[in-house]
Amino acid sequence: MAFEFIDQALEDKARDALQRRRICIDKVSARHIQVDGQQYLNFASNDYLALADQAVSGDFVAGSKSSALVTGYQRTHRLLEAKLCNLLGYERAMLFASGFGANFSVLSTLFHDNKAGQDSAIFQDKLNHASLIDGGLNSSAKLVRFNHNDMGHLRARLEKTRAQNKLIVSEGIFSMDGDGAPLHELKSLADTHSAWLMIDDAHSFGVCGENGLGSVESNVRPDILVITFGKAMGCQGAAVLSSKRVIDYMVQFNREYTYSTAMSPALAEIASTQLERLCDSHSAREALHRHIAQFKAICGDAGIPVQASNSAIQPIVLGDAQSTLNAQQRLAQKGIWLTAIRPPTVPHNTARLRVTLTAAHQQADIEYLVQCLKEVV
Incomplete structure (x- = not known):
């Protein structure tokens, strides 16, 4: 039968815990995300300064009409x-x-x-x-x-x-x-x-x-x-x-x-x-960098290995794809939403939980995140 390779490729992805799926989001902000009516702390956003949460008003033209x-x-x-x-x-x-x-x-x-x-x-x-x-x-x-x-x-x-x-x-x-x-x-x-x-x-x-x-x-x-x-x-x-x-x-x-x-x-x-x-977001940048330093310090105290990153991106490398998926699911049960990054996005045996911090997070959010990571990792 033609195009049998499609079924085989999908089966291979599922077997190796590398299958990707789209998740429909109800609501999302830099700090929170709601999926199927359940609210989570959002540690998977690239909205580092929480600017996407701010309304933009104006009389805009929708389309440019051509190249x-x-x-x-x-x-x-x-x-x-x-x-x-x-x-x-x-x-x-x-x-x-x-x-x-x-x-x-x-x-x-x-x-x-x-x-x-x-x-x-x-x-x-x-x-x-x-x-x-x-x-x-x-x-x-x-x-x-x-x-x-x-x-x-x-x-x-x-x-x-x-x-x-x-x-x-x-x-x-x-x-x-x-x-x-x-x-x-x-x-x-x-x-x-x-x-x-x-x-x-x-x-x-x-x-x-x-x-x-x-x-x-x-x-x-x-x-x-x-x-x-x-x-x-x-x-x-x-x-x-x-x-x-x-x-x-x-x-x-x-x-x-x-x-x-x-x-x-x-x-x-x-x-x-x-x-x-x-x-103009100087205070937001200052807050973000405080959160980064706080996260790294608390992870160090908790014995959670972090990478040499001083940015908003803080990966926790677990290695195995299935173990990383399991950790992501256990964190979701605790109200933490973040992403399990697996090959081919990252090299083989370097699957990770990708934590991203924003200016909108609060100190208590980060403390709770690290507490959950310690229990799961």
């Missing part, structure tokens, strides 16, 4: 791009509907030409997000992986390559481990080897730096910076920031940008409002 290269690029899009450029110090920006789309299409486009791709190489951290890896695989450039945050390994890879065009790609904060990239070392290696640096700042922007501007506040300015609006900004979309030269190239050759309906003007207006709120 950005037809009539879809409107004043509200241009104003948002200009605001981002002024804030982060770049010449140009372009908007995308999602961070995945931005990462994937930028890497695919930059090395889309087979002739140029033959003389190009993309150097990616082994723990980079799937959108970055897939974008590299979809390009004509050679994809070279280096061990996570291992600058010696990256240096050796750079010294070995004969590629003329070299791009180093990393995340500012890694989405599954929560640790940060060594930005200064990455930039130094890029400069030494005449390479460019691209940083996906999805989990850094809004959270890291004195003003919440992410990687650029470390005095490192990547050649290409990607920020997403669905994390600390609490809305939807993404932006790629770079030089006028690079963005002009993207406008000419980026197929997703060319052949997709432009971002809704309503989403652009909301993103602009949320960007202003993010810049």
Whole structure:
């Protein structure tokens, strides 16, 4: 029978405790989530500053009506791009509907030409997000992986390559481990080897730096910076920031940008409002970092092993996928909602409970979470 592979693949996923399922949410905020009428403490949100909980008012136009290269690029899009450029110090920006789309299409486009791709190489951290890896695989450039945050390994890879065009790609904060990239070392290696640096700042922007501007506040300015609006900004979309030269190239050759309906003007207006709120959210950032320090300290006292993460992402690595699922279910019985992350999202034998903290949590929430983790883990 045709397409029997579908049934076999689904059976394999279920057997290995790797089956994914969608859960319909009744209500959700940065602190609480309601599923099937039951309320839980929510430790699975990327709404780090609780900005998604704030209402946005305005007379918004729902649709852009066409692609950005037809009539879809409107004043509200241009104003948002200009605001981002002024804030982060770049010449140009372009908007995308999602961070995945931005990462994937930028890497695919930059090395889309087979002739140029033959003389190009993309150097990616082994723990980079799937959108970055897939974008590299979809390009004509050679994809070279280096061990996570291992600058010696990256240096050796750079010294070995004969590629003329070299791009180093990393995340500012890694989405599954929560640790940060060594930005200064990455930039130094890029400069030494005449390479460019691209940083996906999805989990850094809004959270890291004195003003919440992410990687650029470390005095490192990547050649290409990607920020997403669905994390600390609490809305939807993404932006790629770079030089006028690079963005002009993207406008000419980026197929997703060319052949997709432009971002809704309503989403652009909301993103602009949320960007202003993010810049003013100093007290929320302070609260978030207090919660991170509190969580790590209480886990240490409780003997719960935490990773080398000072971000809102705090993974508890259990290893086995089924054991991780069991722990997630036991926590739900205690009123704690968080996510069991399993392969292929993370490497084999590193399944984990991914705890994400927000500014909306209270001290008692975190104390109760750690108490439950101690009982379950």
